[in-house]
Amino acid sequence: MNSKIMTASEAVERFIFDGASVGVGGQNAVGAPMAIAHEIIRQRKKDLTLLGCNLAMAADILIGAGLVKKCECGTCNIGYRGIPSMGYAARRYYQEGKLEIEDYEHLGMVSRFLAGEMGLPFMPVMSSLGSDILRYKAPSTGKKFEIIQNPWNPAEKVLLMPAAIPDVAIIHVQRVDEMGNVIMEGFVAHTPEMVRASKKVIVSCEEIISSEETRNYPEMTTLPHIYVDAIVEQPWGSHPMATYRYYDCDVEHLRMYQECAEAALKEGKSGMEKYEDYLQEYVLSCDTFNDYLEKIGGVKKLMELKRRMREVM
Amino acid sequence: MGDIAYKKEELMVIEASKYIKDGEIVFTGVGLPVVAATLAQKMHAPNMTIVVESGVIGPQLKLVPLSIADSRIMRKAVRLGSLREVLGCVLQRGMVDVGFLGGAQIDQYANLNSTVIGDYYKPKVRFPGSGGANPIASHAKRLLIITPHQKRRFTKKCDYITSPGYIDGPYGRKNAGLRMWNPSITIVTDLCVMGIDSTSGRLKLLKLMPDVTIEQVRENTDFELIIPSEIGAVDLPTEAELRLIRKEIDPERIYFPDN
Numbered sequence: 001m002n003s004k005i006m007t008a009s010e011a012v013e014r015f016i017f018d019g020a021s022v023g024v025g026g027q028n029a030v031g032a033p034m035a036i037a038h039e040i041i042r043q044r045k046k047d048l049t050l051l052g053c054n055l056a057m058a059a060d061i062l063i064g065a066g067l068v069k070k071c072e073c074g075t076c077n078i079g080y081r082g083i084p085s086m087g088y089a090a091r092r093y094y095q096e097g098k099l100e101i102e103d104y105e106h107l108g109m110v111s112r113f114l115a116g117e118m119g120l121p122f123m124p125v126m127s128s129l130g131s132d133i134l135r136y137k138a139p140s141t142g143k144k145f146e147i148i149q150n151p152w153n154p155a156e157k158v159l160l161m162p163a164a165i166p167d168v169a170i171i172h173v174q175r176v177d178e179m180g181n182v183i184m185e186g187f188v189a190h191t192p193e194m195v196r197a198s199k200k201v202i203v204s205c206e207e208i209i210s211s212e213e214t215r216n217y218p219e220m221t222t223l224p225h226i227y228v229d230a231i232v233e234q235p236w237g238s239h240p241m242a243t244y245r246y247y248d249c250d251v252e253h254l255r256m257y258q259e260c261a262e263a264a265l266k267e268g269k270s271g272m273e274k275y276e277d278y279l280q281e282y283v284l285s286c287d288t289f290n291d292y293l294e295k296i297g298g299v300k301k302l303m304e305l306k307r308r309m310r311e312v313m
Numbered sequence: 314m315g316d317i318a319y320k321k322e323e324l325m326v327i328e329a330s331k332y333i334k335d336g337e338i339v340f341t342g343v344g345l346p347v348v349a350a351t352l353a354q355k356m357h358a359p360n361m362t363i364v365v366e367s368g369v370i371g372p373q374l375k376l377v378p379l380s381i382a383d384s385r386i387m388r389k390a391v392r393l394g395s396l397r398e399v400l401g402c403v404l405q406r407g408m409v410d411v412g413f414l415g416g417a418q419i420d421q422y423a424n425l426n427s428t429v430i431g432d433y434y435k436p437k438v439r440f441p442g443s444g445g446a447n448p449i450a451s452h453a454k455r456l457l458i459i460t461p462h463q464k465r466r467f468t469k470k471c472d473y474i475t476s477p478g479y480i481d482g483p484y485g486r487k488n489a490g491l492r493m494w495n496p497s498i499t500i501v502t503d504l505c506v507m508g509i510d511s512t513s514g515r516l517k518l519l520k521l522m523p524d525v526t527i528e529q530v531r532e533n534t535d536f537e538l539i540i541p542s543e544i545g546a547v548d549l550p551t552e553a554e555l556r557l558i559r560k561e562i563d564p565e566r567i568y569f570p571d572n
Binding site for chain 1: 365366367368369383384385387388393394395396397400401404405428433434435436438439440441442443444445446447448450451452473474475476477480485486488489490491492
């Protein structure tokens with residue numbers, strides 16, 4: 001059998017296509033699949049639909065690169081340590097009418113993935129009722145929901161949300177073995193449901209381990225290899241966001257990104273240039289994510305982020 | 314006691330913490346709610362259980378976490394699970410006693426907006442959106458909101474209802490199909506404490522912050538707030554409460570910066 005281990009470049013080339021719906025893992029400051037997002041930008045895969053609960057930094061930079069036409073999500077949120085919470089690129093594209101956001105809430109979105117992962121067409125949800133989440137939909141969206149009577153208690157209303165089945169999921173985790181068995185540490189947010197609902201899955205990881213290890217402690221496996229199509233070994237692959245137990249969020253770099261994204265929103269042409277310069281410097285001019293890691297401060301900075309995570313633990 | 318200097322945000326947090334009882338399950342978001350929950354845990358509710366949407370159950374927070382998915386929020390938890398587990402198996406099934414919320418707009422029925430200001434399709438400002446807020450508003454038994462009191466925030470009608478309060482009246486939630494149809498809602502601001510009037514489903518004044526007048530509250534509220542004949546007073550902070558906040562919970566003063 002062919003190995004699933006490949007470079008980010010190979011994984012994106014094989015599994016991400018123009019117009020794809022892409023499920024994005026991680027939740028705001030933790031576990032963003034940044035290495036894969038950078039590679040998608042380098043390969044200019046466009047007209048993407050992003051799905052997730054909290055679409056954070058990975059989504060914002062894909063939106064800022066002009067590659068996203070729509071998000072289906074609970075939030076587009078980057079907030080961390082006093083850094084403003086809305087992704088500025090997401091805000092700019094939405095306010096300029098260049099991005100559709102299909103607003104759900106986190107429970108509704110994870111319920112949609114839950115339907116998808118179990119091969120069901122929809123899932124009952126009891127939130128969203130009475131809110132404007134049920135009043136407005138993105139222009140290109142078909143039927144967003146249905147409200148039925150509970151067949152066993154006709155006095156009760158039940159909201160149905162359609163299954164979400166991304167073409168590809170992109171996630172960053174701590175460890176994967178060479179078969180593709182995924183071991184996640186810390187909270188997992190919506191990632192397991194989303195991965196099992198997706199048609200293809202790209203996993204980048206801090207370390208590749210031996211499947212002997214997996215077989216000794218199979219109860220530690222978060223997701224078995226049957227869901228995984230590509231394994232990308234990329235230490236610090238969620239920088240500037242954190243990977244639990246490995247390294248903390250790079251607040252300084254994140255703030256710099258947010259300043260560029262804010263400038264693009266508020267300062268017109270010169271602000272736009274700042275943002276374009278960021279993309280050029282940190283993504284487009286890099287051959288690989290390792291080149292980026294050199295530019296953000298290299299081993300010295302990365303070891304500092306490791307130290308900060310130890311303080312948290 | 315009256316001469317202890319304090320910040321109004323500190324008193325807001327202290328007041329809010331009193332609405333949490335020992336043994337309860339408390340769903341926190343980010344910002345001041347985490348400070349209030351942690352303060353309650355240290356003051357009078359050592360057996361409360363904090364849950365956080367990213368899947369964290371029962372953390373013992375030390376440094377105040379600054380984002381829902383900050384690694385710091387996982388400290389000494391009893392379980393690090395999933396979003397479905399917390400929002401579905403704890404919140405939606407009705408186990409959460411107190412849920413914290415916030416919003417860019419709050420209207421007279423305590424509906425909250427954290428999605429857009431202006432038209433949904435052509436907004437003046439786009440905000441992040443619901444996240445876990447809508448499910449919290451839908452399913453928690455009691456809702457707690459800590460927010461600055463500004464006229465533009467306390468608006469007649471939300472531009473977008475992200476998280477339902479009483480929607481449009483006392484039975485608004487029931488008509489919409491929400492099982493938790495009559496939750497208690499408490500809003501703590503720098504001017505006052507408000508709650509829901511059960512006959513109208515609208516907000517009413519409950520308590521005033523020290524040295525604040527009804528007139529000030531009215532001036533900073535864009536809708537007609539119900540003013541009952543008897544209004545309580547928020548207690549001044551104690552030394553013990555302030556010491557906990559300053560020395561133990563937020564020693565770096567991240568949430569209470571000296572301007």
